[in-house]
Amino acid sequence: MFEPSIRRGEKCGVAKPVSPRGLARTRVLDCAVALFAECGVHGTSLKMIAQRLGVSKAAVYYQFSSKEEIATEVLRPILEDVTRVIKIAEALPDWEARRAVACSGLVEMAIRHRQLAAVFVGDPAMPLIAPMELRAVTGELRKLLEGPEPDAQHRIAVAVFFAGMGNAVADPLLADIDDAELHGVLLDLSNRIVRPTTDGD
Amino acid sequence: MFEPSIRRGEKCGVAKPVSPRGLARTRVLDCAVALFAECGVHGTSLKMIAQRLGVSKAAVYYQFSSKEEIATEVLRPILEDVTRVIKIAEALPDWEARRAVACSGLVEMAIRHRQLAAVFVGDPAMPLIAPMELRAVTGELRKLLEGPEPDAQHRIAVAVFFAGMGNAVADPLLADIDDAELHGVLLDLSNRIVRPTTDGD
DNA sequence: GTCTATAAACAGATAGAC
DNA sequence: GTCTATCTGTTTATAGAC
Numbered sequence: 001m002f003e004p005s006i007r008r009g010e011k012c013g014v015a016k017p018v019s020p021r022g023l024a025r026t027r028v029l030d031c032a033v034a035l036f037a038e039c040g041v042h043g044t045s046l047k048m049i050a051q052r053l054g055v056s057k058a059a060v061y062y063q064f065s066s067k068e069e070i071a072t073e074v075l076r077p078i079l080e081d082v083t084r085v086i087k088i089a090e091a092l093p094d095w096e097a098r099r100a101v102a103c104s105g106l107v108e109m110a111i112r113h114r115q116l117a118a119v120f121v122g123d124p125a126m127p128l129i130a131p132m133e134l135r136a137v138t139g140e141l142r143k144l145l146e147g148p149e150p151d152a153q154h155r156i157a158v159a160v161f162f163a164g165m166g167n168a169v170a171d172p173l174l175a176d177i178d179d180a181e182l183h184g185v186l187l188d189l190s191n192r193i194v195r196p197t198t199d200g201d
Numbered sequence: 202m203f204e205p206s207i208r209r210g211e212k213c214g215v216a217k218p219v220s221p222r223g224l225a226r227t228r229v230l231d232c233a234v235a236l237f238a239e240c241g242v243h244g245t246s247l248k249m250i251a252q253r254l255g256v257s258k259a260a261v262y263y264q265f266s267s268k269e270e271i272a273t274e275v276l277r278p279i280l281e282d283v284t285r286v287i288k289i290a291e292a293l294p295d296w297e298a299r300r301a302v303a304c305s306g307l308v309e310m311a312i313r314h315r316q317l318a319a320v321f322v323g324d325p326a327m328p329l330i331a332p333m334e335l336r337a338v339t340g341e342l343r344k345l346l347e348g349p350e351p352d353a354q355h356r357i358a359v360a361v362f363f364a365g366m367g368n369a370v371a372d373p374l375l376a377d378i379d380d381a382e383l384h385g386v387l388l389d390l391s392n393r394i395v396r397p398t399t400d401g402d
Numbered sequence: 403g404t405c406t407a408t409a410a411a412c413a414g415a416t417a418g419a420c
Numbered sequence: 421g422t423c424t425a426t427c428t429g430t431t432t433a434t435a436g437a438c
Contacts, residue, residue, distance in 0.1 A: 024403080040325030042243035045431060059404050061433065122323055122368055124241030142374075152378050156386045159372050160394075164365020167323055171360050173343075177353050185357045192393050193361075225421085246413065260422055262415065405438075413430065420423075 025063045025073075027053060032070050037115040037170055041071055041125035071129040078120050079130075081109045082137045086144065095147045102144035103194060107165065107186045111179050114169045121166030145194050154195075161193040226264045228254060233271050238316040238371055242272055242326035272330040279321050280331075282310045283338045287345065296348045303345035304395060308366065308387045312380050315370045322367030346395050355396075362394040 031053050035044040046067055050057045064070045085105030089098040110117045120126070120134075127135065145158045165186055168174060174182070232254050236245040247268055251258045265271045286306030290299040311318045321327070321335075328336065346359045366387055369375060375383070 038325070040241060040243055042241055043325045046433090047431075056405060057432085058406080058434090062403065062405095065433090067432070118323070122319070122364075124239070124244050124324075152382055153386045153389075155375060156369055156378065156383065157390060159369040159375055160362070160365035160387075160390055162365070163368030163372070164361035164363075167364030167368070168357055168360040171364070174356060174360055177357065181353055182357065185354045186361075188354075189358060189361055189394065193390065247415085248413080257423060258414085259416085259424080263421065263423095266415090268414065403438105405436100407435085407437095409432105409434075411431080411433100414428085416427075417425085418423100419425095420421105 024059075028060055028063050028070065029074055032074050033115050036071070036074060036119050036123070041119065041123050041129060068129055071125070074116065075120065075130060075134060078109065078113045078116055079134050079137065081105075081112065082134075082141060085109065086137060086140050089144050098144050099147055099194070102141060103190045104187060106141060106145070106162075107183060107190055110165050110169045110186065111183050114179070116170075117166040118170035121163050157193050157195070161190060165190075225260075229261055229264050229271065230275055233275050234316050237272070237275060237320050237324070242320065242324050242330060269330055272326070275317065276321065276331060276335060279310065279314045279317055280335055280338065282306075282313065283335075283342060286310065287338060287341050290345050299345050300348055300395070303342060304391045305388060307342060307346070307363075308384060308391055311366050311370045311387065312384050315380070317371075318367040319371035322364050358394050358396070362391060366391075 028049065031049050032044070035048055035052065039048070046057050046060055049070075050060050053060070060070075064073070085102060089101040089105065092098045092101060113120070120138075142158055142162060145162070146154055150158070168186075169182060229250060232250050233245070236249055236253065240249070247258050247261055250271075251261050254261070261271075265274070286303060290302040290306065293299045293302060314321070321339075343359055343363060346363070347355055351359070369387075370383060
């Protein structure tokens with residue numbers, strides 16, 4: 001259930017300052033990710049996190065001052081990744097190039113945060129735990145995928161791909177499929193669903 | 202559980218049976234649908250339902266004996282629809298025909314239960330509130346879409362379409378798109394994403 | 403750093419008044 | 421039928437012992 005990870009009596013590479021809270025914080029975060037993915041944010045209590053970790057609730061509260069802080073920290077890596085993708089995409093000259101970058105970036109991100117992707121794209125608690133930043137970048141990303149002045153068909157396609165991919169990577173029924181294969185198939189799907197804005201269609 | 206349903210004084214012939222509980226029950230159900238869609242099942246409390254309805258919690262408990270009963274009743278129409286689609290599809294001779302029926306049936310169902318679709322396909326509370334029936338039919342439906350001995354690509358495509366469509370129809374950003382147009386685009390998408398098992402691809 | 407103990411608010415649910 | 425009042429358990433969160 002809980003493994004001291006690496007720190008046993010030995011150095012495991014460089015020095016590693018033993019990180020007074022770093023380790024415990026990481027353990028809490030990892031546990032929270034798993035529970036958020038399984039039960040949703042609203043369906044996960046501090047008690048559940050503490051119990052699965054084999055510690056008391058107070059021990060968790062020592063690391064984080066609130067449930068919201070845990071959720072924020074859990075989502076932070078994904079937020080940073082999306083922000084980076086948007087930055088890169090927006091620097092490009094034309095819409096089609098932006099779309100391509102946003103598309104592949106989104107797929108890569110979904111694979112990297114496989115457990116969390118479903119929380120990011122669809123958890124009902126998202127508007128509450130991510131007041132502005134995350135909602136903003138989500139909107140930006142979708143705009144990049146849609147391109148300028150998208151018609152209904154395009155907007156729907158983007159919505160389907162966005163939510164569909166986020167849920168698919170975390171789908172327990174697809175847990176046996178490894179990251180590499182999933183990545184390839186999703187990229188292919190993204191091209192089938194979210195087309196370039198050239199209306200040769 | 203217990204519904205005298207129409208019992209008030211007597212005559213309930215034509216003119217509005219006054220439906221002693223029917224109306225209130227329906228109002229609770231409608232309210233619950235909206236809140237489940239907005240906040241998720243775990244994120245919706247009896248208090249929220251009662252407050253939005255302008256009544257007390259006890260008034261809600263008079264109509265339903267538990268939150269689970271509310272959730273079950275809310276999901277019932279969708280369960281019945283899916284069951285019907287599966288029945289029809291399974292009666293067909295070959296896999297391709299089954300897939301086609303399952304596909305169009307699923308789209309139709311998503312449009313009909315636009316608010317609830319996202320709850321059905323992705324709410325973390327689903328495994329709890331729908332012990333066997335709903336999970337079973339969901340699995341059946343996905344099997345019909347996948348066809349016999351599906352490869353990874355096919356399974357992923359089905360997962361993306363299933364969750365993607367369920368979330369898209371309920372997406373607030375797509376609320377301005379009317380049912381008819383959404384229906385058409387989704388049907389088109391379903392053919393682009395979930396292909397027949399003939400591997401002419 | 404982690405614990406016990408506890409506060410305060412809120413959840414689901416029931417009893418009984420009107 | 422709907423309400424007030426209440427019960428019980430759980431939730432988030434804090435204080436202070438070790």
